[in-house]
Amino acid sequence: MYSAPLSDMRFCMETVVDEAQLKACPALADYDAELRDSVLEEAARFAEQVMAPLYRGGDTEGAQWTPQGVRMPAGYQAAYTQFVAAGWGSLRARPEHGGQGMPAILGTAVEEMWASSNLAFKLCPMLTQGAAEAIEHAGSEVQKRLFLSRMIRGEWSGTMNLTEPQAGSDLGLIRTRAVPDGTHYRIFGQKIFITYGEQDLTENIIHLVLARIEGAPAGTRGISLFIVPKFLVNDDGSLGPRNDVHCLSIEHKLGIHASPTCVMSYGQAGGAVGYLVGEANRGLEYMFVMMNAARLSVGLEGYAVAERAFQQALAWARSRAQGRSPTGPGTATIVEHPDVRRMLLAMRSQVEAMRALAMYAAGQLDLARHHSDPAVRAAAQSRVDLLIPIVKAHCTESGIELASLGIQVHGGMGYVEETGAAQALRDVRICTIYEGTTGIQAADLIGRKVGRDRGAALVDWLQQMRAEIAALPTAEHTVKEIGDAARSAIELLDTTSTYLIGELGANPSNLLSVSVPFLRMCGFVAGAWLLARQANIAAERLVEGGDRVFFTGKLQSARFYALQVLPQAQSYAAIVRHGAASVAEADPALL
Secondary structure: OOOOOHHHHHHHHHHOOOHHHHHOOHHHOOOOHHHHHHHHHHHHHHHHHHHHHHHHHHHHHOOEEEOOEEEOOOOHHHHHHHHHHOOHHHOOOOHHHOOOOOOHHHHHHHHHHHHHHHHHHHHHHHHHHHHHHHHHHHOOHHHHHHHHHHHHHOOEEEEEEOOEOOEOOOHHHOOOEEEEEOOEEEEEEEEEEEEOOOOOOOOEEEEEEEEEEOOOOOHHHHOEEEEEEOEEEOOOOOEEEEOOEEEEEEOOOOOOOOOOEEEEEEOOOOOEEEEEOOOOOOHHHHHHHHHHHHHHHHHHHHHHHHHHHHHHHHHHHHHOEEEEOOOOOOEEEHHHOHHHHHHHHHHHHHHHHHHHHHHHHHHHHHHHHHOOOHHHHHHHHHHHHHHHHHHHHHHHHHHHHHHHHHHHHHHHHHOOOOOOHHHHHHHHHHHHOOOOOHHHHHHHHHHHHHHHHOOHHHHHHHHHHHHHHHOOOOOOHHHHHHHHHHHHHHHHHHHHHHHHHHHOOOOHHHHHHOHHHHHHHHHHHHHHHHHHHHHHHHHHHHHOOOOHHHHHHHHHHHHHHHHHHOOHHHHHHHHHHHOHHHHHOOOHHHO
């Protein structure tokens, strides 16, 4: 079973961002530690007692397609009803639309619990939240009035309809058509891979659909965004007739079996009614509002599933007796064997590093949205832009690696479904593909986020990391050891970044050939920076008489990360400096 890591979540929220700075934001004036802890504790109870018990059953039963619609696994309807009644869907939404206005850093912690306890369930409210943000950003006042409050409450769900059979990452190839018809449009086309495109949890589903208005420019410049509800909505907000949108089938997938991945058809009987969002031909721009929100959410899914895999592997290692004890006579539980201990430390330390990184990014997002000083908002937004592709790609790639390591801890029993260890790996495998693959995130990091300002935002971040590590004390041995490793890695990232920035514009193929290694290097170094900060605070609180088990565990994790995980940054640096030609000059015909 899953147990929410509340102690580490609280510690992260206290150490990776200045909570007083958040509270100083006018929109977050009511936010404090008491409110934070109350929300976290209630979310933990819901995750552990309502969502987690559906985890295995949802996987084995799966969502089922029928001609009448998709039927969700047993227990999902009741759980979703409780989810809506408890107000979880409205946690981060703006109060003017019925939301609770909680900060993104708190929402990130809560979302982690949803993803750890039941990733398949979590995807529905996540996409609804993103769709609501897109409508809030670009929708008309009528659209906001008709759709937002019910979506924010979770009474209606939302989806994102981009992909078509011939158009995956290249959205310029989409063929879905939008034909003007009075005050609205008629939508004709087919979309694939639509998560929760059909389900029996909500009374209506609000599809956000990318389509091309007849006569629009070719490529991505001619894409518009439309609201296409499953049931039409009357002017008074009541439901009208069924729209011409249907789920043709659902995919049979490697994992997340309880999450219906749908093939959607628009316009089989005269055209689905769609309402243009914002201006014509700006649909991709508006959809990226939703996608950027989803990228942080998908990033946290990577380490959230790894957290669950770690908990399961640790419980197994503490109970599984195999071999002779390395410290005395008799049979040992496998947690006593050094290599098993190494694997568990690898899982725990990297989850803690990624949690800190995601929460740091969420805290910067809060400052970018809510701080009263425009200069602070701008600086925070620049940092968020830089961090989002790193969080999304690094945390999901690492999540897959750690879920696989969880199977290894179980030995042969991890490879059979009886223990359930394999489900974490099957579920998390999609996360490096969702919302733009790792390669797309890495290209975005180098081409847009670093390229647009010739690395100014990256250099600013490196300077902050360097200054904070330099300020760490040198007297406490473990903190010094961790800090020295982080300091060396930051300097290496600095020189590697300088080289990469110097190559901008020279040979795009070379840069793209090493973009993923560079992104991973950023992720590992950022984790070291944040764990070094936390190690210093943990050491201080131990001196003050704080929780000995927790803070000693934090030092142990940070030390392992610094000495056994962080050295990967050196390999990635070598690849960035010397490995590009081996890819760029390779002949595809010889593969």
